[in-house]
Amino acid sequence: MTTPSLQDGIDKAGSPVGLLWQPGADPWTPEVVAREYAGWRVEQRAWHEGVALLNLSHHMYDMWIEGPDATRVLAEYGANNFEKFAVGQAKQYVPVTRHGHIVTDGILAREAENAYLLSGVPAAQHWVQYHAEKGGYDVSFTTDPSSAFRPGGGDPKLFRYQIQGPLALDLIGKVFGGPIPETKFFHSTPVTLDGRSFKALRHGMAGQAGYEFIGPWEHAAYVHEAFLRAGEPLGLVQVGALAYTTPSVESGWIPSPVPGVYSDPELAEYRAWLPLFGIEGKRPLNGSYFSPDIEDYYVSPYELGYGKMIHFGHDFHGRDALLAAKQDESLRTKVTLVLDPEDVRRVLGAGDDPGFVLSYARNRVEGADGLVGVTMQTASIDPVGTVLAQTLVDPAHAAPGTEVAVVWGEHPGPGTDPGADLGFPRIRATVQPSPYDRHARTAYRHDA
Structure with a gap:
């Protein structure tokens, strides 16, 4: 039996909005992680007043992009500056359609000269892989879905633990026996814990200090226990799925905007390539604002506050549309x-x-x-x-x-x-x- 595509779903529903509109849809929360540990209020206060541990290991999609054309395909289908992109650095990747609407963002980490890791909601990963395959780029892809969608179950390839809050650096110093090397925002540094090697990404949430520790799953339990043990005297609080969803509301990041891919006739082949049972076909729309036109839900990266990330010093898909949008005073x-x-x-x-x-x-x-x-x-x-x-x-x-x-x-x-x-x-x-x-x-x- 042929797997239905996104375009199949749109055709059957009669329109993109007909496919996606689901009044009363339950809001997304991270998979596998407990909904609450100490209670959502206590957990929220932990990263404001103390120290919090968040487990990001299970709900993110990871895609490794490697090969001689890795940088070229990412640069040609993303608006970011790749001239200033160091190994060990991460950026919010900003891919847009030819009309300048965001596909969705993702966290792109440069792991080597021609090797990257793109993480987050998989719409950006789909976009890059499709255009790489269609364009014949010399690049390979390895994907690890989130734990709820990993075929056959099993463990993730990577663990991700965030340590956040005013006492985050105190806890990190206790775990590693002293401060880790000073690291720029969204840059990583190698760390070792009792012979186990992984990396620390300088990354905060809701304006708080902290790091995201990322490494092979085989070290996950040991690293997690080390933070719990060292954090107990500091009042470390584990953050559950409910509270985890909320810091973006304070820090200004809008998660998972509607990808601008549903209406352009030139993307019909792309929609036929995408599976229906993926993020593009199953992330619901609902609320008191309704329009039958899916384009009313599209957003510009400028509206999301991503203007500083856009680099016009290279040619990329959607460049002309973003140049026009930069001057559009009517944008929200x-x-x-x-x-x-x-x-x-x-x-x-x-x-x-x-x-x-x-x-x-x-x-x-x-x-x-x-x-x-x-x-x-x-x-x-x-x-x-x-x-x-x-x-x-x-x-x-x-x-x-x-x-x-x-x-x-x-x-x-x-x-x-x-x-x-x-x-x-x-x-x-x-x-x-x-x-x-x-x-x-x-x-x-x-x-x-």
């Missing part, structure tokens, strides 16, 4: 909405406590004259004392302090007028900068 601005705590309790809570809120829904954001933006990720942030939403708004409503309202509800989708008044409640909100965390906004990447 990424902001943080701070939802009114009283309205949150009224609309979302039972009594005084709304509990844990997590949503990737595209909810309408309204001003006095109607629609002004759309939410991208919404989550409870206990140290802030309310719910925050990473949001794209029109430039006229992007100034800090601007008052707007979030429409909270689930549009039923095709068959109902996108602008119909469905009686959904409004939650008052105030626009603030993105990233919301001041350190993440001002100093986090100064040494990148």
Whole structure:
């Protein structure tokens, strides 16, 4: 039996939005890891006030890209600067379509002159592999899916443990018997623990200090236990799947935007190459904002705050479109909405406590004259004392302090007028900068 493709799914559903629209879809949380260890509130506070351990080993896709043409294919299908890309450095990879819409980002680490590791949501990996195969590039690919989708089960190839928070460097010093070499942001340094070699990537979350330790799975249990044992006197807290999803709301990263690949006739062959039961066919859309046109959900890397990563010193797919977008003053601005705590309790809570809120829904954001933006990720942030939403708004409503309202509800989708008044409640909100965390906004990447 032939495996159905993304294009098969679109044809059967009648449209891309018909395929993806799922009112009330459960929000994604990492696989395998426990939902909570000490409770999501305690876990969130740990990376603000103490030290936290996060296990990223199971939910990320890894793709190793190697060969004489590895750099060329990545540079020709990504907007990043490859002239300044050192071995041991990592970057947020920014692939775009010919119309300048992001496919999705990924973390790209350069492991050798012609060897890279691309990690994260697999849409970027699909994009690179397809164009490499179609273009006849001299490059090979090795993929390790996330644990929930690994054929036959089994362990990951790599462990990934993040140590984050104000006491992160204290814990790291205890584990390694002293400080590890000073490392630039998003650069890695080799480390050894009792004869076991792996690497430390300088990487923080929500503006906090920390590292991500990455190495062969055979060392996973030993390294994990070493951090737990050394961290006990420091009050180390393991972070579960619920709290893990939330620091991006503070640090300004919008996870998994809709790939801009569903409508371009020139990408029909690509959609026929993609499996239906992959990220492009199964990541749902829902919320109070509904449009039957999938292109209304596409985003520019400029809207996501990736402008500084775009390098026009080389030719790449989508370059002309991004040059035009750079001058487009109508593009939306990424902001943080701070939802009114009283309205949150009224609309979302039972009594005084709304509990844990997590949503990737595209909810309408309204001003006095109607629609002004759309939410991208919404989550409870206990140290802030309310719910925050990473949001794209029109430039006229992007100034800090601007008052707007979030429409909270689930549009039923095709068959109902996108602008119909469905009686959904409004939650008052105030626009603030993105990233919301001041350190993440001002100093986090100064040494990148």
